[in-house]
Every structure is written in structure tokens, then in C-alpha cells.
Amino acid sequence: MxxxxxxxxxxxxxxxxxxxxxxxxxxxxYAPTLYVSAHDDGTLADVRSPTTPATRPRKDRSARSFDTAPGVIEDIL
Structure with a gap:
């Protein structure tokens, strides 16, 4: 592992x-995956990377977070 x-x-x-x-x-x-979410008054448009080619909606919480805010998953290719 x-x-x-x-x-x-x-x-x-x-x-x-x-x-x-x-x-x-x-x-x-190796291609890392980042779990991105916005907090407080921020929006996903504020935190999404314009240079990341592959993004998709996050359907659930990441394994390391208790965050339930909407988010996106960014696959770094």
C-alpha cells in the first residue's frame, strides 16, 4: 500500500x-486527485483550477473530511 x-x-x-x-x-x-470545495461565501468557481483538464462533481464527502459542502474532484493528468 x-x-x-x-x-x-x-x-x-x-x-x-x-x-x-x-x-x-x-x-x-501517477496522476493525483484533489477534492475541492468552497466555504463561507465562496463558490466552486472561486476554487476550481482553470488549468485542470478533468473535473467532475463530488457526490459525497472525501474520506478525510466531514465537509458536506458541494465540491468537485479534479484529476491532475
Missing amino acids: VYKVDYRDGDVLRWSLTDDGAEYAVDDG
Whole structure:
């Protein structure tokens, strides 16, 4: 299971736990996903990135948030 991702010298290093500690592998296909929502008087138009090509409505809460505000999911390609 991946527990950390580093960016080093243009490479994505995907770290995983092993019986002996941790090891990394270069991941050429890594594409992060960001969960974006607006708060207070903000709107989704205020927080959406114009440079992100793929966005879709967020249908539920992210795993790390108790936020129930409408949001979008941005896939960084």
C-alpha cells in the first residue's frame, strides 16, 4: 500500500512499507486527485483550477473530511 509520494528531479517516487522498512518505485503513471470545495461565501468557481483538464462533481464527502459542502474532484493528468 502506498503511504507517501515524493516528487524528486522530475520523477514521482511511490513509497511503500515492507517488512524491512520502506522502499520506493518510480511511478510514471501517477496522476493525483484533489477534492475541492468552497466555504463561507465562496463558490466552486472561486476554487476550481482553470488549468485542470478533468473535473467532475463530488457526490459525497472525501474520506478525510466531514465537509458536506458541494465540491468537485479534479484529476491532475
